[in-house]
Amino acid sequence: EVQLLESGGGLVRPGGSLRLSCSPSGFSFSDFAMSWVRQAPGKGLEWVSTISGIQTTTYYADSVKGRFTISRDNIRHTLYLHMDSLRNEDTAIYYCAKGQGFSSTWYWDSWGQGTLVTVSS
Amino acid sequence: EIVMTQSPATLSVSPGERVTLSCRASETINNFLAWYRQKPGQAPRLLIYGASTRATGIPARVSGSGSGTEFTLTISSLQSEDFGVYYCQQYNGWPRTFGQGTKVEIK
Numbered sequence: 001e002v003q004l005l006e007s008g009g010g011l012v013r014p015g016g017s018l019r020l021s022c023s024p025s026g027f028s029f030s031d032f033a034m035s036w037v038r039q040a041p042g043k044g045l046e047w048v049s050t051i052s053g054i055q056t057t058t059y060y061a062d063s064v065k066g067r068f069t070i071s072r073d074n075i076r077h078t079l080y081l082h083m084d085s086l087r088n089e090d091t092a093i094y095y096c097a098k099g100q101g102f103s104s105t106w107y108w109d110s111w112g113q114g115t116l117v118t119v120s121s
Numbered sequence: 122e123i124v125m126t127q128s129p130a131t132l133s134v135s136p137g138e139r140v141t142l143s144c145r146a147s148e149t150i151n152n153f154l155a156w157y158r159q160k161p162g163q164a165p166r167l168l169i170y171g172a173s174t175r176a177t178g179i180p181a182r183v184s185g186s187g188s189g190t191e192f193t194l195t196i197s198s199l200q201s202e203d204f205g206v207y208y209c210q211q212y213n214g215w216p217r218t219f220g221q222g223t224k225v226e227i228k
Contacts, residue, residue: 044219101170109167
């Protein structure tokens with residue numbers, strides 16, 4: 001059974017930094033693209049970032065480009081999202097999601113339960 | 122950016138009724154379309170990918186159709202577990218984008 005466990009969320013002041021982690025199990029981690037998707041309180045879903053499997057090509061939403069960095073450790077089986085220069089509008093539940101598909105056309109077939117990031121002074 | 126537009130915003134439905142949700146893309150997405158359902162306090166769950174392929178464990182009463190820019194999710198006979206917010210999402214281009222969601226609630 002695929003499981004994705006996010007951690008690292010919390011309260012941070014505007015301009016601060018935070019690193020989220022996602023620990024997967026139940027599949028061969030390095031074989032799959034992984035993503036972060038967020039959901040602001042009471043709002044819809046917003047894609048944040050994706051990293052491919054072996055080649056580790058990265059993709060970012062314009063709203064986080066230059067501030068967030070996605071990375072993965074295929075040895076330790078962990079996905080990361082390093083977030084700098086956080087803004088109030090980054091407040092959201094951040095979901096880790098496993099990609100499925102081919103040739104960069106990945107949909108998300110498994111999701112974690114999310115970790116809450118609150119940016120507030 | 123490919124804009125995804127869902128309609129209606131809210132549907133009030135009785136159990137056993139047929140439900141049709143619509144999703145429109147601002148440009149063709151080559152059927153790289155997924156549908157997800159999200160219940161309160163839970164993560165989204167994949168229902169359909171490739172516009173019409175059911176994900177593992179999704180019952181046959183849930184079906185997806187469409188091509189190009191117009192897509193539909195149909196639930197033939199709504200059950201209690203089908204209530205929630207439904208999102209369509211394109212994975213043809215970057216950035217990945219979602220529709221704003223359709224809330225299916227009990228009448």
